[in-house]
Amino acid sequence: MSNYVLVTGGAGYIGSHSVVALIEAGYNPIVLDNFSNSSKESISGIEKICGAGPVVIEGDVGNSSLLMNIFSSYNVNSVLHFSGLKSVEESTAEPLKYYSENVGSSLSLLRAMQEAKVQKLIFSSSATVYNPESQLPYTEKSPTKPINPYGQTKLCIEQILHGLADVNPKWRIGILRYFNPVGAHPSGHIGEDPKQQPNNLMPLIMQTAVGRREKLLIYGDDYDTPDGTCIRDYIHVSDLARGHLSALRYLDKHEGLHIWNLGTGKGTSVQELIKKAREVTGAEIKTEIRPKRSGDSPEAVADPKKAKDELLWHPEYSIGNMCADHWNWQRQNPDGYQ
Numbered sequence: 001m002s003n004y005v006l007v008t009g010g011a012g013y014i015g016s017h018s019v020v021a022l023i024e025a026g027y028n029p030i031v032l033d034n035f036s037n038s039s040k041e042s043i044s045g046i047e048k049i050c051g052a053g054p055v056v057i058e059g060d061v062g063n064s065s066l067l068m069n070i071f072s073s074y075n076v077n078s079v080l081h082f083s084g085l086k087s088v089e090e091s092t093a094e095p096l097k098y099y100s101e102n103v104g105s106s107l108s109l110l111r112a113m114q115e116a117k118v119q120k121l122i123f124s125s126s127a128t129v130y131n132p133e134s135q136l137p138y139t140e141k142s143p144t145k146p147i148n149p150y151g152q153t154k155l156c157i158e159q160i161l162h163g164l165a166d167v168n169p170k171w172r173i174g175i176l177r178y179f180n181p182v183g184a185h186p187s188g189h190i191g192e193d194p195k196q197q198p199n200n201l202m203p204l205i206m207q208t209a210v211g212r213r214e215k216l217l218i219y220g221d222d223y224d225t226p227d228g229t230c231i232r233d234y235i236h237v238s239d240l241a242r243g244h245l246s247a248l249r250y251l252d253k254h255e256g257l258h259i260w261n262l263g264t265g266k267g268t269s270v271q272e273l274i275k276k277a278r279e280v281t282g283a284e285i286k287t288e289i290r291p292k293r294s295g296d297s298p299e300a301v302a303d304p305k306k307a308k309d310e311l312l313w314h315p316e317y318s319i320g321n322m323c324a325d326h327w328n329w330q331r332q333n334p335d336g337y338q
């Protein structure tokens with residue numbers, strides 16, 4: 001059996017960590033990335049960690065002929081589909097861009113996979129597909145009702161995948177609903193370096209700690225939570241990367257479509273995360289309270305039991321490890337990949 005795995009968006013934050021996990025497990029990843037939100041330096045980081053890098057193809061996932069070329073040149077066994085746009089805020093301002101990029105390029109990928117008879121896929125979905133009014137913690141059966149265009153594109157792609165698996169049982173599809181990925185590879189050679197202004201908390205905390213930002217803005221401190229700030233389920237990106245290997249192995253043995261939450265099941269508030277980051281970094285991390293943002297739910301925590309039972313996957317890193325590894329990356333690379 002061929003062990004070539006096509007990794008769309010493999011130069012990005014979660015993709016690069018997953019490529020490391022794939023190489024370490026003996027797979028041959030092929031990274032397809034247009035570098036719209038990543039840097040070629042992430043590939044050098046992977047080489048430093050693994051001693052060898054993946055095959056890298058610079059190009060767009062929406063390019064059907066490029067995809068067919070890849071499938072005819074390499075005996076690809078499975079696809080990890082990370083590429084896409086991920087800013088909730090930007091998606092609200094430019095919904096069509098998000099539908100066209102996320103849904104449109106997924107359709108090109110699926111068509112090419114179907115034609116090349118490559119039918120094993122892991123798709124990066126998100127906790128944003130859940131209805132924020134649902135009871136916590138979210139299980140895979142919790143009602144879905146995304147409240148922003150980004151989450152809607154993720155759910156739309158999930159529905160397309162259901163449609164494929166329903167009519168052709170040969171498809172083996174894993175939908176991974178990530179909660180809040182943070183941290184970095186413990187080496188500090190790869191990490192999160194968004195080209196745009198980040199709107200997730202950990203990079204903002206660490207950029208404040210390293211002096212790139214004067215202060216951290218906290219949106220809302222009067223939520224109905226113990227300290228008034230929002231609670232999220234943070235998961236170390238290396239644990240998340242391992243989850244993809246476990247899902248691939250599961251799909252080797254099982255046909256059909258399967259959904260798994262990847263989170264720790266533990267909630268951490270904004271204030272708790274800042275406190276832990278202050279302990280780890282020794283930095284002051286000035287904060288300023290701002291009004292709540294529309295669309296932020298007070299709490300989002302996974303029930304990861306299904307992934308633990310079926311994939312035999314267990315997150316290993318604590319919130320302290322997540323802060324320490326993110327800080328190690330940020331301190332070694334204060335301006336990100338340069």
Ligand SMILES: NC(=O)c1ccc[n+]([C@@H]2O[C@H](COP(=O)([O-])OP(=O)(O)OC[C@H]3O[C@@H](n4cnc5c(N)ncnc54)[C@H](O)[C@@H]3O)[C@@H](O)[C@H]2O)c1
Nearest residue numbers: 009012013014033034035036037038060061083084124126
């Ligand atoms: N980071 C998170 O908090 C989070 C949470 C839930 C789900 N996700 C999903 O996980 C996936 C990976 O997220 P990430 O944080 O690594 O994002 P990222 O932006 O770091 O990585 C995405 C990669 O895809 C590439 N890319 C984008 N559009 C492309 C295209 N049309 N063709 C080729 N390459 C393209 C980018 O250059 C980048 O390298 C995304 O689909 C995202 O929606 C992320």
